[in-house]
């Protein structure tokens with residue numbers, strides 16, 4: 001399989017803004033530039049906004065060739081389009097959209113983004129992302145069909161061209177989606193419940209039955225930098241961040257992990273608290289060089305990684321730009 005020479009990852013949408021973070025130039029092997037104090041206070045600029053969601057703009061290069069992938073599109077078009085403008089990013093330069101899974105904090109900005117798209121653009125998604133979803137709270141409240149905003153025919157009408165598959169997609173040299181992620185790590189993945197009144201996420205399966213939503217549609221994005229290692233991106237990691245890394249290793253044959261970035265799903269109320277330490281141990285064993293827990297990772301994970309993997313942890317913020325392999 002071909003490799004990419006280098007990759008840049010710009011955080012377009014994320015839960016946190018911190019305008020006081022320093023740039024990291026070679027410190028601990030990290031190369032990160034921040035949208036910091038000067039940008040926020042410069043009257044010529046527009047300050048970026050945070051929301052509960054994620055969107056990463058990936059620019060992978062090999063020789064003279066470049067591929068730009070928008071991995072998830074945030075929760076709202078309002079914030080997504082605002083941040084694209086604030087960060088001086090042009091939709092015309094984007095080659096592909098990948099939706100990690102069919103939850104609103106990942107696909108929410110898709111229709112407003114497509115309205116602004118100057119030409120046709122492929123959108124990769126797993127077919128299960130379109131099955132009706134229900135969220136059940138412990139007090140009897142139910143959010144029925146909360147993913148109704150993600151409909152295949154609406155995506156495929158204008159500039160969008162839906163690429164619906166469970167399989168990995170190689171988008172460019174060294175840039176691929178994971179496709180469906182096997183659940184091999186004992187502590188990861190949703191707990192399956194037969195009782196659809198219990199708190200949790202449920203989904204109408206293709207046979208019409210309401211079942212525990214195991215989020216089989218969750219897929220990651222991988223950039224293979226050869227000897228430099230893999231950069232593994234997760235949306236919410238409902239499949240498990242360790243499982244996602246194992247899948248990336250299996251698909252590429254590359255065992256070295258340069259970085260893992262994205263939602264680790266460790267802040268969710270039904271995720272066992274001990275999963276934070278188990279994940280930390282696993283990422284240490286995998287010798288992950290740069291660890292960036294984002295979005296749904298939770299305060300406990302930030303605390304654990306920033307102390308337990310101090311040299312590897314990098315705090316995320318909207319507008320931060322990471323460079324790997326250059």
Ligand SMILES: [Fe+2]
Nearest residue numbers: 105236263296
């Ligand atoms: Fe999420």
